[in-house]
Amino acid sequence: xxxxxxxxxxxxxxxxxxxxxxxxxxxxxxxxxxxxxxxxxxxxxxxxxxxxxxxxxxxxxxxxxxxxxxxxxxxxxxxxxxxxxxxxxxxxxxxxxxxxxxxxxxxxxxxxxxxxxxxxxxxxxxxxxxxxxxxxxxxxxxxxxxxxxxxxxxxxxxxxxxxxxxxxxxxxxxxxxxxxxxxxxxxxxxxxxxxxxxxxxxxxxxxxxxxxxxxxxxxxxxxxxxxxxxxxxxxxxxxxxxxxxxxxxxxxxxxxxxxxxxxxxxxxxxxxxxxxxxxxxxxxxxxxxxxxxxxxxxxxxxxxxxxxxxxxxxxxxxxxxxxxxxxxxxxxxxxxxxxxxxxxxxxxxxxxxxxxxxxxxxxxxxxxxxxxxxxxxxxxxxxxxxxxxxxxxxxxxxxxxx
Amino acid sequence: xxxxxxxxxxxxxxxxxxxxxxxxxxxxxxxxxxxxxxxxxxxxxxxxxxxxxxxxxxxxxxxxxxxxxxxxxxxxxxxxxxxx
Numbered sequence: 001x002x003x004x005x006x007x008x009x010x011x012x013x014x015x016x017x018x019x020x021x022x023x024x025x026x027x028x029x030x031x032x033x034x035x036x037x038x039x040x041x042x043x044x045x046x047x048x049x050x051x052x053x054x055x056x057x058x059x060x061x062x063x064x065x066x067x068x069x070x071x072x073x074x075x076x077x078x079x080x081x082x083x084x085x086x087x088x089x090x091x092x093x094x095x096x097x098x099x100x101x102x103x104x105x106x107x108x109x110x111x112x113x114x115x116x117x118x119x120x121x122x123x124x125x126x127x128x129x130x131x132x133x134x135x136x137x138x139x140x141x142x143x144x145x146x147x148x149x150x151x152x153x154x155x156x157x158x159x160x161x162x163x164x165x166x167x168x169x170x171x172x173x174x175x176x177x178x179x180x181x182x183x184x185x186x187x188x189x190x191x192x193x194x195x196x197x198x199x200x201x202x203x204x205x206x207x208x209x210x211x212x213x214x215x216x217x218x219x220x221x222x223x224x225x226x227x228x229x230x231x232x233x234x235x236x237x238x239x240x241x242x243x244x245x246x247x248x249x250x251x252x253x254x255x256x257x258x259x260x261x262x263x264x265x266x267x268x269x270x271x272x273x274x275x276x277x278x279x280x281x282x283x284x285x286x287x288x289x290x291x292x293x294x295x296x297x298x299x300x301x302x303x304x305x306x307x308x309x310x311x312x313x314x315x316x317x318x319x320x321x322x323x324x325x326x327x328x329x330x331x332x333x334x335x336x337x338x339x340x341x342x343x344x345x346x347x348x349x350x351x352x353x354x355x356x357x358x359x360x361x362x363x364x365x366x367x368x369x370x371x372x373x374x375x376x377x378x379x380x381x382x383x384x385x386x387x388x389x390x391x392x393x394x395x396x397x398x399x400x401x402x
Numbered sequence: 403x404x405x406x407x408x409x410x411x412x413x414x415x416x417x418x419x420x421x422x423x424x425x426x427x428x429x430x431x432x433x434x435x436x437x438x439x440x441x442x443x444x445x446x447x448x449x450x451x452x453x454x455x456x457x458x459x460x461x462x463x464x465x466x467x468x469x470x471x472x473x474x475x476x477x478x479x480x481x482x483x484x485x486x
Binding site: 065069126127129130 | 420437438440441443
């Protein structure tokens with residue numbers, strides 16, 4: 001008997017809202033969480049546009065001593081997990097804990113702790129804090145969530161740069177489909193708004209000078225944000241048996257690699273990935289398809305992704321609607337696919353397409369309907385969430401209504 | 403030696419004792435501090451940083467296994483510092 005995977009819980013921490021209600025309020029109102037900011041450690045500082053979360057310190061304090069001494073990447077994952085698990089109405093006992101997976105990735109891991117440690121060692125000639133290793137390991141977010149809730153099914157971290165959360169969610173769904181778990185917490189967390197990481201990103205010369213302008217001719221790069229996005233996935237019969245509210249179906253998952261280049265995206269790779277995600281989905285009316293684009297606002301991604309969408313959908317590409325919510329929350333790197341999967345599910349259920357803000361100059365190479373600057377009310381039947389990572393790693397998720 | 407380091411040690415322990423509502427004394431049971439095994443490693447790190455000493459502690463040797471009170475912890479730390 002085939003096992004279907006449904007979504008029963010959502011949890012988010014993002015620059016436009018640190019819980020689901022405020023995140024959706026931000027998306028539906030085109031709010032921008034990106035601003036120029038100083039990313040500093042002691043006397044070293046770099047000022048760049050970024051999406052920092054400012055209002056979560058008090059909530060982190062309530063998480064107890066184990067989380068107080070964890071890196072921000074784990075703190076944000078735990079905040080998102082608390083919301084996701086509560087919204088799913090789940091309380092884990094010995095039996096359900098053993099059948100619950102916890103797959104939470106991160107593009108980099110505990111970057112703030114790396115910065116702190118190397119600053120102390122190299123500048124101050126001090127020793128590393130004894131918790132450094134436990135703070136920086138990329139599986140720390142997954143471990144903290146697993147430990148807090150006694151989740152003893154498959155648990156690990158995925159790392160595929162900007163496709164991390166999308167891979168995590170897709171792999172978790174495959175694990176549930178395969179029968180190794182009945183429930184899963186899946187997604188990613190990222191906390192790289194630190195001096196060291198922002199200097200390194202800046203060295204690539206791909207960051208926007210003011211803000212993120214996806215699909216706009218005057219786009220000039222990405223704006224990095226921090227946050228976490230997690231889904232509660234559940235085998236359909238399991239969810240129904242406990243009377244859970246089903247928020248969406250995870251109807252398709254595609255993943256592949258370009259196998260070509262560390263930076264330059266491949267139209268063929270992105271298109272093949274979207275096709276794989278839609279293989280198990282009846283798209284039906286193309287006007288009811290929403291694509292939450294990878295839409296980074298870089299010179300190369302946006303026209304390549306546009307061509308890939310045209311390649312997959314042909315003439316129907318002019319009927320569907322696309323948007324890049326990165327224009328509002330920034331690029332959450334590893335966590336991007338998590339918050340964007342949530343944006344996709346909320347768009348599906350609310351019949352509202354969040355806009356691509358800052359789209360103020362049409363680009364002939366980006367010629368789809370990107371919901372420019374204004375929210376679009378429209379019935380959505382299928383929401384496709386794209387993630388295309390550095391290193392040519394692609395993943396896409398397709399959600400349909402409950 | 404113990405008297406000299408008692409005050410700073412109590413301050414460091416106090417910062418980690420999330421289970422306490424009042425300041426710890428020598429008589430406070432370790433079980434009441436609300437700390438876990440890793441807190442000991444953090445406390446030792448701070449002792450070394452703040453007091454400028456080396457504490458030759460290896461978490462694998464469990465030298466604090468028989469401690470009952472904060473006083474026992476202070477004496478054990480004092481013993482490790484004096485061993486130097």
